[in-house]
Amino acid sequence: MDLPPDDRALSPRTGYTRAHWEAAADALLAAVEPYATADRALYHLPGDRQSWSGRLSDGLEGYARTLLLAAFRRDETALERYADGLAAGTAGVWPEVRHRSQPLVEAASIALALRLTRPLLWDRLDDRVRQRAAAWLGDALTAEPWPCNWELFPVTVGGFLESVGHEPEASRKAIDRGLERIEQWYLGDGWYTDGDGRKFDYYNGWAMHLYPVLHAWLADDAGLLDLYGRRLHRHLTDYERLFAADGAPMHQGRSLTYRFATTAPLWLGALTGRTPLPPGRTRRLASGALRHFLERGALDEHGLLTLGWHGPNPAVLQNYSGPASPYWASKGFLGLLLPADHEVWTAPEEPAPAEGPDAAYPVAPPNWLLQSTTADGLVRLHNHGSEHPDYDPYYSRLAYSTATGPSPSGDNSVLVDGDPSRTAIEPLGTGPGWAASRHTAARGARVTCAVLVRGAVEVRAYLVAGAEAGTEIRVTGWSPPAELRADLTPALGLTGALTGTVGDTPALFVALARLTAEPEPADLSRLAEVSPDGEGGLLVRWAGGGESRMRIEDGRVEVTSGG
Structure with a gap:
C-alpha cells in the first residue's frame, strides 16, 4: 500500500494524518x-x-x-x-x-x-x-x-x-x-x-x-x-x-x-x-x-x-x-x-x-480488570464476567492481551481433571487492582477465582470446591509469541509443575504470573511474596512497599490494599 510520508510533527506517535487514511x-x-x-x-x-x-x-x-x-x-x-x-x-x-x-x-x-x-x-x-x-x-x-x-x-x-x-x-x-x-x-x-x-x-x-x-x-x-x-x-x-x-x-x-x-x-x-x-x-x-x-x-x-x-x-x-x-x-x-x-x-x-503510568483499571459491567504497563505498552484483560455458553476460548478464558491470542492448549485456565472448561461465570466484583468470579468447571466443581495485580505482576488464586478428593488441578498462564516473555510460578498449594490435588475440603491454589515485553525483567518471585495471613486469607507483600489482603471463600472474595 502506497502511503504518504509520516508526519511526525502533527502525529509524533503514529505518523499518520488524514492523508494516510x-x-x-x-x-x-x-x-x-x-x-x-x-x-x-x-x-x-x-x-x-x-x-x-x-x-x-x-x-x-x-x-x-x-x-x-x-x-x-x-x-x-x-x-x-x-x-x-x-x-x-x-x-x-x-x-x-x-x-x-x-x-x-x-x-x-x-x-x-x-x-x-x-x-x-x-x-x-x-x-x-x-x-x-x-x-x-x-x-x-x-x-x-x-x-x-x-x-x-x-x-x-x-x-x-x-x-x-x-x-x-x-x-x-x-x-x-x-x-x-x-x-x-x-x-x-x-x-x-x-x-x-x-x-x-x-x-x-x-x-x-x-x-x-x-x-x-x-x-x-x-x-x-x-x-x-x-x-x-x-x-x-x-x-x-x-x-x-x-x-x-x-x-x-x-x-x-x-x-x-x-x-x-x-x-x-x-x-x-x-x-x-x-x-x-x-x-x-x-x-x-x-x-x-x-x-x-x-x-x-x-x-x-x-x-x-x-x-x-x-x-x-x-x-x-x-x-x-x-x-x-x-x-x-x-x-x-x-x-x-x-x-x-x-x-x-x-x-x-x-503510554501513561502503569494502571489496573476496573470495568464493572463485564467485570474486567484492565492491566497496562508503561515499560512495554501492553494491555492485559483479566476476565471475570464474560463468557459464551459453549465455552468459546475467545470469551471464557481468565485473561487476554493485546499481544496474545487464546491457545488450543488452554492458556490462562484452571484445569480440573484436565478439562479447561469454564461456564456459568458469576461475577464477584472488581476494583482497583483486582477482579474475582466463580464458575462451574469439570465434574461439577465450583472454582472461585481472583487476581491481584501490580505493574506486570499477577497474583492468581483459585479456590476449588465440590470436586472429589484426589481430583487433580492444574493452572496455566500466558502463551506468548517469541518476542514476549511469560512466567508462571507456584506460590501456594501447587507443585513446581503447577499442579495440585483437591482434598476433603475446598482447596486453595495460588500462582504468580506475568506477561511482559521487557528484555530483562526482574525475577518474578522477588516482586510479590504470598503467604497465609493467619486469619484464613492471603497476604501479598509487594516489592517496593505496600501489601494486599484477600479473603477468598466459595463464591465470595474480599480484597483490601494498603501502601
Whole structure:
C-alpha cells in the first residue's frame, strides 16, 4: 500500500494524518474492483473459503461492505460504480432478505451507505431503480433477526427508508422494535451484552453503539442522540484502554477479522460530539490501530484484506466468515466523514492510556480488570464476567492481551481433571487492582477465582470446591509469541509443575504470573511474596512497599490494599 510520508510533527506517535487514511481507503477500494462481476452487483473475492450462506451471499457481502467504505470516503467515481451494481443487484441478482439471513446484515450496510451519500448516489438514480432498491431493502423491515446485535439491522434499514418516504409506518415500526429490543441487554456504564447471557466483545462498539448513535444523528433526533450519545460517551472512557501502545486492540471476542473496525466508536464520538477523549488522542488511538494492522500483514499481495488478524488466521473465524467478511473493517473509516479542518485531524496527537503510568483499571459491567504497563505498552484483560455458553476460548478464558491470542492448549485456565472448561461465570466484583468470579468447571466443581495485580505482576488464586478428593488441578498462564516473555510460578498449594490435588475440603491454589515485553525483567518471585495471613486469607507483600489482603471463600472474595 502506497502511503504518504509520516508526519511526525502533527502525529509524533503514529505518523499518520488524514492523508494516510484517505490513501488507505483509496487503495482498499482499488484492490477489490477487479473482483466485481461485469454488472458490478457482486464482488467475488478470491480464496477457497465460503461462508455458511453460500457464494451468492458472499458476493453481496463484498458489494455491501466495500460500498460502505466508498460512502465514508465520499468517492463519487466509486459511488457511480456502486450505483450500477445497485441497479443490477435489485433487478434479480441479489438474494432476498429473509428471516435470520446474511442478506439482512448486508442490507443494513447498503442502507447506511445510501443514507450517508443520498445527494451523491440515491438522488441521482433512475426512479425505477430507486423503487426496486426500496422494495429489496423493505424486506428487512419484517425479517426476523437473530436475538443479538442483528436487531439493529432493521433499525438501520428503517432509518433510511423512512428518510426517503418509503413505507414510513413499517419503517418506524422496525426502528422502534429494534431499539426496544436492545434495551434488555444494556447493563449500564456504556456496556451492552451481545444478546442474552454475558457475551462482551467489540460488538459493543462497532454495532450496539454505532447503529443507534448514527441513526439518531442522521435523523437529527435530539432525544435519541442524548440517550445513546451519553452511553457512547461513557463507553469510550473504558474503551480507550483496550488499545496497546503499538496500536493493537485487545485480542478477545468474535469477528476479530474486522480488525480496525475497532476504531469506529472512537470516530463516532468525535463525529457526534459525544466523546470524553481529546481530539488528538482519538486520532492517535485510531491511527495506531490502522498502522498496526497494515504493518503486520493484514493485506495480501493483491492488497486485499485477509481472513485473519495480522495475516491469515483460521482461529479467529466463524462459520459466517466469507472472503469479503473482513471488509466490515470499512467501519474504521467513519472518521473520514469529519471535514479536513476538524480538530480531530488538526490537533497534535496525544498519548494513549497505555503510554501513561502503569494502571489496573476496573470495568464493572463485564467485570474486567484492565492491566497496562508503561515499560512495554501492553494491555492485559483479566476476565471475570464474560463468557459464551459453549465455552468459546475467545470469551471464557481468565485473561487476554493485546499481544496474545487464546491457545488450543488452554492458556490462562484452571484445569480440573484436565478439562479447561469454564461456564456459568458469576461475577464477584472488581476494583482497583483486582477482579474475582466463580464458575462451574469439570465434574461439577465450583472454582472461585481472583487476581491481584501490580505493574506486570499477577497474583492468581483459585479456590476449588465440590470436586472429589484426589481430583487433580492444574493452572496455566500466558502463551506468548517469541518476542514476549511469560512466567508462571507456584506460590501456594501447587507443585513446581503447577499442579495440585483437591482434598476433603475446598482447596486453595495460588500462582504468580506475568506477561511482559521487557528484555530483562526482574525475577518474578522477588516482586510479590504470598503467604497465609493467619486469619484464613492471603497476604501479598509487594516489592517496593505496600501489601494486599484477600479473603477468598466459595463464591465470595474480599480484597483490601494498603501502601
